[in-house]
Amino acid sequence: MEDQDYIMFEAYLSGDLSADELNAFNERLNTDEQFQKAFKMYRDLSSHLEHNITNEQESADFKANLDVISNQYFNKIDDPIGTTTDESGKSNFYKYAIAASVILLLGIFVFNQFNTPTYKDYNNFEPISLTVRSSDNAIFNQAEQSFNAKNYEEALVAFNSILEEDFSNLEIQLYKGIALVETNQFEEADDLLKKLSQGNSAYKHKAKWILALSYLKQENKLACIETLKTIPKEAEDYKRAQDLLKKLE
Amino acid sequence: MSDKILHEDQKYIDGLAENNTFIIQTIYDKxxxxxxxxxKQNSGDVYDAQDVIQETIITIYNQAKQKQLQLTCPFDAYFFLLCKRKWLNQLKKANTKEVTINEEILSKEEDAQVLSFESTVFENKEALFNEMFQQLGEACKELLKATFKIKSMEEVAKSLDISYAYARKKKSLCIGQLTKLVKASPKFNQLNY
Structure with a gap:
């Protein structure tokens, strides 16, 4: 194809051909097979570039979201608890252990009923795991270890450098939110968590829960209640949210 | 294809394109x-399955985003065939051990065969386009990134300090250059042009 042809393709795609030019273009498209093939490829490439460059952020959000959902799904089916059919003494031990911890939890629950809830009652965050799929990456390792060791200052440094490379990593954004709340950087934490909770990712409900905890820590009871009320039934933290809500109201 | 009736499962395709969390979770569950x-029955493990499924969903997303995917068959059949083909291709590539493939009775859905094949071609196309884009000259890369990011050609011209007419001409020639690179690639024959 000649340069002139490519210029025509572009003009056609952006709707800039005059009626006469358009007729001539369509005529050639129908009669000249090479021209038609070249145009199809030009059109596909243009659409490809548009999708990849214009929607870069959108695609990154999609992939991040997909990653979470995929991991949630596969962790669930990998989870040996619930699938074990082990009936040995070991499993009896677990039964007693579970029973004991239920009693303990009930005790804590009843005890807490007479107390004003505080942030400390709820900040027992589960350990995070960032290195399963990117074990070669030192910075992910450092982030994971610092966070799990509750060394939130150091975790923040690691999260920030991860986000510098990959600013749309929503999972890291969420953990950063937790670390900010832990280190009392409420303004930045609340901004970040609000953004996440208004988004459409798998983290949105988790972000609401952490935001509510942030308000609890700031002793902003009203904002905490308002935020807790936005956590829907299907959310993982729904029960905890309702529990906290009862105590606050 | 265009005169066929859309299957109700198009909702999965549209949901993916909208990054709808509920739809994505439903796809996994179902x-x-x-x-x-x-x-698992064909030389792989659950981690392989996780990767294959994730890559397949990204392909469907990319295709749906470019409005090139209209489902005329159940999602189930289409999705399974696409994952299956991806897995078999990976096995072929790795080719390290004796591969046992348990052929089972496949869905007789012709549409599913056709659509999943088209998606595989689409995926190959995307991969080759990405590869060839990297081979473009820096000036072209920069200009294309700017034109697709900024949209208004006037602003692009201003930001690159060139005239509007030149920016536009340059854009078409750069994409033209890209079509030539794609055509010259040995992988071009797999693309059905």
Whole structure:
């Protein structure tokens, strides 16, 4: 194809051909097979570039979201608890252990009923795991270890450098939110968590829960209640949210 | 294809394009088990299945985003075939050990065969386009990134300090250059042009 042809393709795609030019273009498209093939490829490439460059952020959000959902799904089916059919003494031990911890939890629950809830009652965050799929990456390792060791200052440094490379990593954004709340950087934490909770990712409900905890820590009871009320039934933290809500109201 | 009636399962395609969390979760809940089973029975493990499913969903997303995917068959059949083909291709590539493939009776859905094949071609196309884009000259890369990011050609011209007419001409020639690179690639024959 000649340069002139490519210029025509572009003009056609952006709707800039005059009626006469358009007729001539369509005529050639129908009669000249090479021209038609070249145009199809030009059109596909243009659409490809548009999708990849214009929607870069959108695609990154999609992939991040997909990653979470995929991991949630596969962790669930990998989870040996619930699938074990082990009936040995070991499993009896677990039964007693579970029973004991239920009693303990009930005790804590009843005890807490007479107390004003505080942030400390709820900040027992589960350990995070960032290195399963990117074990070669030192910075992910450092982030994971610092966070799990509750060394939130150091975790923040690691999260920030991860986000510098990959600013749309929503999972890291969420953990950063937790670390900010832990280190009392409420303004930045609340901004970040609000953004996440208004988004459409798998983290949105988790972000609401952490935001509510942030308000609890700031002793902003009203904002905490308002935020807790936005956590829907299907959310993982729904029960905890309702529990906290009862105590606050 | 265009005169065929859309299947109601198009909702999964549209949901993916909208990054709808609920739809994505539903796809996993409803359609992943069959794929996992298949891969486990054919020399793979659950981690392979996780990767295959994730890559397949990204392909469907990319295709849906470019409005090139209209489902005329059940999602189930389409999705399974696409995952299956991806897995078999990976096995062929790795080719390290004796591969045992348990052929089972496939869905007789012709549409599913056709659509999943088109998606595989689409995926190959995307991969080759990405590869060739990297081979473009820096000036072209920069200009294309700017034109597709900024949209208004006037602003692009201003930001690159060139005239509007030149920016536009340059854009078409750069894409033209890209079509030549794609055509010259040995992988071009797999693309059905």
């Amino acid at each position: 359609f992943a088990p069959k794929v996992i089973n298949y891969i």
